[in-house]
Amino acid sequence: xxxxxxxxxxxxxxxxxxxxxxxxxxxxxxxxxxxxxxxxxxxxxxxxxxxxxxxxxxxxxxxxxxxxxxxxxxxxxxxxxxxxxxxxxxxxxxxxxxxxxxxxxxxxxxxxxxxxxxxxxxxxxxxxxxxxxxxxxxxxxxxxxxxxxxxxxxxxxxxxxxxxxxxxxxxxxxxxxxxxxxxxxxxxxx
Amino acid sequence: xxxxxxxxxxxxxxxxxxxxxxxxxxxxxxxxxxxxxxxxxxxxxxxxxxxxxxxxxxxxxxxxxxxxxxxxxxxxxxxxxxxxxxxxxxxxxxxxxxxxxxxxxxxxxxxxxxxxxxxxxxxxxxxxxxxxxxxxxxxxxxxxxxxxxxxxxxxxxxxxxxxxxxxxxxxxxxxxxxxxxxxxxxxxxxxxxxxxxxxxxxxxxxxxxxxxxxxxxxxxxxxxxxxxxxxxxxxxxxxxxxxxxxxxxxxxxxxxxxxxxxxxxxxxxxxxxxxxxxxxxxxxxxxxxxxxxxxxxxxxxxxxxxxxxxxxxxxxxxxxxxxxxxxxxxxxxxxxxxxxxxxxxxxxxxxxxxxxxxxxxxxxxxxxxxxxxxxxxxxxxxxxxxxxxxxxxxxxxxxxxxxxxxxxxxxxxxxxxxxxxxxxxxxxxxxxxxxxxxxxxxxxxxxxxxxxxxxxxxxxxxxxxxxxxxxxxxxxxxxxxxxxxxxxxxxxxxxxxxxxxxxxxxxxxxxxxxxxxxxxxxxxxxxxxxxxxxxxxxxxxxxxxxxxxxxxxxxxxxxxxxxxxxxxxxxxxxxxxxxxxxxxxxxxxxxxxxxxxxxxxxxxxxxxxxxxxxxxxxxxxxxxxxxxxxxxxxxxxxxxxxxxxxxxxxxxxxxxxxxxxxxxxxxxxxxxxxxxx
Numbered sequence: 004x005x006x007x008x009x010x011x012x013x014x015x016x017x018x019x020x021x022x023x024x025x026x027x028x029x030x031x032x033x034x035x036x037x038x039x040x041x042x043x044x045x046x047x048x049x050x051x052x053x054x055x056x057x058x059x060x061x062x063x064x065x066x067x068x069x070x071x072x073x074x075x076x077x078x079x080x081x082x083x084x085x086x087x088x089x090x091x092x093x094x095x096x097x098x099x100x101x102x103x104x105x106x107x108x109x110x111x112x113x114x115x116x117x118x119x120x121x122x123x124x125x126x127x128x129x130x131x132x133x134x135x136x137x138x139x140x141x142x143x144x145x146x147x148x149x150x151x152x153x154x155x156x157x158x159x160x161x162x163x164x165x166x167x168x169x170x171x172x173x174x175x176x177x178x179x180x181x182x183x184x185x186x187x188x189x190x191x192x193x
Numbered sequence: 194x195x196x197x198x199x200x201x202x203x204x205x206x207x208x209x210x211x212x213x214x215x216x217x218x219x220x221x222x223x224x225x226x227x228x229x230x231x232x233x234x235x236x237x238x239x240x241x242x243x244x245x246x247x248x249x250x251x252x253x254x255x256x257x258x259x260x261x262x263x264x265x266x267x268x269x270x271x272x273x274x275x276x277x278x279x280x281x282x283x284x285x286x287x288x289x290x291x292x293x294x295x296x297x298x299x300x301x302x303x304x305x306x307x308x309x310x311x312x313x314x315x316x317x318x319x320x321x322x323x324x325x326x327x328x329x330x331x332x333x334x335x336x337x338x339x340x341x342x343x344x345x346x347x348x349x350x351x352x353x354x355x356x357x358x359x360x361x362x363x364x365x366x367x368x369x370x371x372x373x374x375x376x377x378x379x380x381x382x383x384x385x386x387x388x389x390x391x392x393x394x395x396x397x398x399x400x401x402x403x404x405x406x407x408x409x410x411x412x413x414x415x416x417x418x419x420x421x422x423x424x425x426x427x428x429x430x431x432x433x434x435x436x437x438x439x440x441x442x443x444x445x446x447x448x449x450x451x452x453x454x455x456x457x458x459x460x461x462x463x464x465x466x467x468x469x470x471x472x473x474x475x476x477x478x479x480x481x482x483x484x485x486x487x488x489x490x491x492x493x494x495x496x497x498x499x500x501x502x503x504x505x506x507x508x509x510x511x512x513x514x515x516x517x518x519x520x521x522x523x524x525x526x527x528x529x530x531x532x533x534x535x536x537x538x539x540x541x542x543x544x545x546x547x548x549x550x551x552x553x554x555x556x557x558x559x560x561x562x563x564x565x566x567x568x569x570x571x572x573x574x575x576x577x578x579x580x581x582x583x584x585x586x587x588x589x590x591x592x593x594x595x596x597x598x599x600x601x602x603x604x605x606x607x608x609x610x611x612x613x614x615x616x617x618x619x620x621x622x623x624x625x626x627x628x629x630x631x632x633x634x635x636x637x638x639x640x641x642x643x644x645x646x647x648x649x650x651x652x653x654x655x656x657x658x659x660x661x662x663x664x665x666x667x668x669x670x671x672x673x674x675x676x677x678x679x680x681x682x683x684x685x686x687x688x689x690x691x692x693x694x695x696x697x698x699x700x701x702x703x704x705x706x707x708x709x710x711x712x713x714x715x716x717x718x719x720x721x722x723x724x725x726x727x728x729x730x731x732x733x734x735x736x737x738x739x740x741x742x743x744x745x746x747x748x749x750x751x752x753x754x755x756x757x758x759x760x761x762x763x764x765x766x767x768x769x770x771x772x773x774x775x776x777x778x779x780x781x782x783x784x785x786x787x788x789x790x791x792x793x794x795x796x797x798x799x800x801x802x803x804x805x806x807x808x809x810x811x812x813x814x815x816x817x818x819x820x821x822x823x824x825x826x827x828x829x830x831x832x833x834x835x836x837x838x839x840x841x842x843x844x845x846x847x848x849x850x851x852x853x854x855x856x857x858x859x860x861x862x863x864x865x866x867x868x869x870x
Contacts, residue, residue: 042638044645052645123644142641165232168286169626172585173559173619 033061039079043071044122045144047096052122065089070096071143102143102158104136110155117147117156195396195422198442200435202571203427204606206363206526208402213485213492214366218374220496221482221509223270227295227500229255230282233539234330235337236262241293247274251303252476255293258325264338264540265328269478269498272297283503283522283539287532295500306474317343317389320471327470328477328540332462333357333368333431334523336541339463343389345452352455353441354392356383356464358399358406359431362524365544367481368461370494372399372406375465376413382464383419385471390457395419397461398440400426428526429604433458435573447600462543482538484510486547488517497538503545504534512547518555521546525553526605560613568607568617574600578607578617585620590628598624691793716766723759730755816860823853 037057048068050056060066066080067089074091081088091098106117106126113131125141128134148156161167232238239256243249249268256266275296279289309315309323325340345351356379360368372379379397387395397414399407401423410421424430424439434445436458443454451458459467462481469475478499485492490511497506503520521528524544538545546553568578577596584593598621607617734748830846 037642040638041634042641042645044641052649053642054646122648123641124648125644140641140644142637163288165284165286165288165290168284168288169630170285170619170622172623173616 043142073098116150228537229500267476271302285529308474333460361431382468488547
C-alpha cells in the first residue's frame with residue numbers, strides 16, 4: 004500500500020514537472036494546418052484569414068472550405084488529420100486559375116480603399132495618387148475588387164509562359180488499350 | 194592502359210549513325226533571315242542591346258548577358274535588325290519567345306576580331322572572361338553557360354578534366370564529324386581548358402563506334418599529355434555522371450556536382466568553340482548540326498549560323514515533307530518534337546531528325562505495368578522507375594523525392610525497355626515540374642503569410658496607439674473639468690511651471706556630463722577674465738586721456754582689441770549655451786544664465802505686477818501690448834509685401850493684422866464699458 008502510494012506520488016510529480024518543463028508553445032496542429040493552407044488570406048472560407056481557419060480546423064471545422072487551395076489542399080489536410088477526403092464546398096467558391104490583380108492606372112482616383120482591403124500590403128499608393136499592384140506579392144484574393152468605387156481593378160488569370168510551362172502527365176486517354184477489336188467500339192457500346 | 198569502369202544499366206538501341214557521317218561537313222550558307230532567340234541556354238535570358246533598323250556586323254553583340262548565369266548573343270553575319278519580337282522557337286511547349294530578327298545582306302562583313310597570341314600567358318580568370326563574352330553555352334545539348342561551369346571555387350582541386358566525345362544518342366554525328374575533320378582544333382581547345390582548370394590529368398572519352406574520330410584525335414593529341422580513351426558503346430554513356438563513372442570509377446553524389454568528386458566535364462564541340470573564342474576572338478555564332486532521317490535525300494552535317502531556320506537546312510538536305518510526320522530536335526532518345534519547321538537553330542541544336550513514319554512510329558498505346566522490372570535493370574542512375582511510375586500516378590510527391598526522382602537524367606532508357614510501352618520519362622518530367630511548382634508555391638505562401646502577419650501586427654499597434662491617445666485625451670479632459678469645477682485654482686499655473694522647471698533641472702543634473710560642465714566653466718572664465726582686462730584697460734585709458742598722455746592711441750587700440758576679444762568670448766558662451774541647453778541648469782552656473790530661473794522670476798514679477806495693478810490699469814496695459822503687437826505685425830506685413838514673399842504668407846500676415854485690430858477694438862470697448870460702470 005505504502006509502495007503504491009509513494010510510486011503514485013513519484014510519477015505524479017514527474018508528470019507534473021514534465022507538463023511545466025516541456026510545455027509546447029502555441030498550437031502545433033494549427034501551425035501544421037496553416038502551413039498547408041495557401042495563405043491567400045482571401046477569407047472565402049468565412050474566417051478572417053488563413054490562420055483563423057487553421058485554428059478552426061484544429062477545433063473541428065470542415066476541411067473543404069478553401070477554394071484557392073482546391074483539391075490538393077483538401078487532400079493534404081485529409082492526410083495530415085487522417086480524415087476522409089471531402090470534395091470542395093461550392094458555397095465558398097470554386098477553384099479557379101490563380102489570378103493577379105491589375106489596376107487600370109489611368110482610371111484610379113487614389114481613394115486608398117483597395118490598399119486598406121489588401122491583406123498582404125501588395126498595393127502601393129497614397130491618397131489622391133495613382134495606386135498599383137506589386138505583382139510578386141499579390142495572392143489573387145479578390146478582396147480589393149469590391150471596395151473600388153470606380154471599378155478599375157481587374158483580376159487577370161496568370162498566363163502560362165515559357166517560364167511556367169512544364170510537361171504534363173501523359174494523357175490517360177492514350178493509355179486506353181485496344182487489345183482486341185471490340186475495344187475500339189467500347190465507347191459506343193457504353 | 195587506363196582501367197575502364199562500367200555504370201549500372203544502359204541499353205543498345207540501333208545506331209543509324211552511318212547515314213549522316215559519310216559526307217564531309219558542308220556550309221549551310223547565309224539565309225536571308227536569321228532569328229536569334231535571347232534565351233538559348235539555361236539561366237536568365239539575355240537583354241537585347243540593338244534596336245530595330247540598326248545595321249549590325251558579324252560578331253557584333255546583339256544581346257548582353259543579364260546576371261551571372263546568362264549568356265550573350267552575337268550577330269552571325271552582317272545585316273539589318275528587322276525586328277525584336279516574339280517568334281516561335283524550338284521548345285516542346287510550342288510557345289513564342291523574344292528573338293532578334295536580322296535581315297542579312299549577304300556581304301558577311303565582320304567586326305575586327307582580336308584573338309590572343311599566347312593563351313598560356315593568360316590567367317584562368319581572363320580566359321573565363323573571354324569564354325563568357327563569346328557567348329559559349331554547353332554544345333552537347335543542355336546549354337549550361339560554360340563560363341559558369343569553369344568558374345570553380347579555388348579551394349577545390351580538380352583531379353580530372355574530362356572531354357566528352359561520347360555522343361551516345363543514335364543518329365547524331367555532329368561530334369563524330371568534328372573529331373574526324375578538326376581534331377587539332379579540339380586538342381587546342383582542350384589545352385586552353387587545361388590552362389584554366391589545371392587538372393592532374395586530362396582525358397577525352399570516345400565510344401568505340403567512332404574508330405575514325407578516335408584515330409584522328411589520337412594523332413592530334415600525340416605528345417600533348419592528353420589521353421584519348423576508347424570504351425564500349427552503350428547508351429547513355431555520354432551522360433555526364435555516367436561518363437565520369439566510366440573513366441574514373443567515381444560516382445557523383447545525389448544532388449551534387451562533378452566538381453564534388455574532383456572532375457570537370459566539357460563537350461568536344463564546346464572545346465572547339467572555346468578555341469575560336471580565345472585564339473581567334475570569334476564569338477559563338479555557328480555550330481555543327483546533324484541533319485538526318487529517312488525523309489532526307491542527303492543526310493549530312495552542316496556548319497550552320499545560329500538563327501538559321503530549320504526549314505532552310507531541310508531544303509539543303511533534300512527534305513521530302515510527304516514522307517515525314519514530325520521533326521525532332523536532338524536525338525530520338527532525348528529529343529523533342531518541334532512545333533514548326535520554321536523555328537531557328539540555336540546553340541544547343543546538335544541534330545535535326547526528320548524520320549519517316551516507319552522509322553520512328555507513333556508511340557503504341559501504353560498498357561498496364563506488369564512489374565517486370567526491366568526499367569530498373571536499365572536505369573543508369575540506379576533508380577526504381579516502376580516504383581516512381583506508381584508514385585507519379587498517385588501524385589505522391591514526398592515518396593518520389595525519397596526515391597531520388599531528381600537524380601533521373603531523363604535518358605529514356607526505361608521507356609525504351611518497357612514492354613508495356615509506358616511513357617515513363619514523361620511521368621518523371623511532369624512530376625519533377627509539379628514538385629518544383631509546389632516548392633515555389635509554398636515559398637510564395639510563406640512570403641504572403643509573413644506579410645499578412647506583419648500587417649496584422651501593424652494594425653494592432655496602430656489601434657493600440659490610438660487607444661492610448663484617446664485615453665490620454667479623456668484623462669486630460671476630466672482633469673480640466675475637475676479644475677473648472679473646483680473654481681479658481683487649487684492648482685496655480687505658475688507654480689506648476691516652477692515645478693516643471695525644477696523637475697527638468699533635476700533631470701538634467703542627473704544626466705549632465707562632466708566634460709560639458711568643464712567646457713562651460715572654461716568659457717565663463719574666459720568671459721570673466723576678458724571683462725576684467727577690459728575694465729582695467731578702460732580705467733587706464735580714461736586716466737591717460739585725463740592726463741593728456743601720449744599713450745592714449747596705443748591704449749585705445751588695446752581697449753578695442755580687448756573689447757573684440759570679449760565680444761568673441763561672449764558670443765562663444767551664448768552659442769555654447771544655445772547648443773547645449775542641458776548644461777544651463779548645472780550647479781556651477783551663475784544665476785543670471787539660468788533661463789529656467791530667469792523665466793520663473795520673470796513670470797513671478799509679471800504676476801505680482803499684474804496683481805498690484807487695478808483692473809483699469811490691467812486693461813490699459815493689455816491694450817498697450819495689443820497695440821505693440823499690431824504695430825509689429827503691420828511692420829512684418831509691410832516688409833513681406835516689399836520683399837515680395839509668397840502670396841500665402843502675405844495673406845496670413847494680413848489676417849493676423851486684422852485679427853489684432855479686432856482684438857484691440859474689443860479691448861477698447863471693454864475698457865470704455867468698465868469706465869462707464
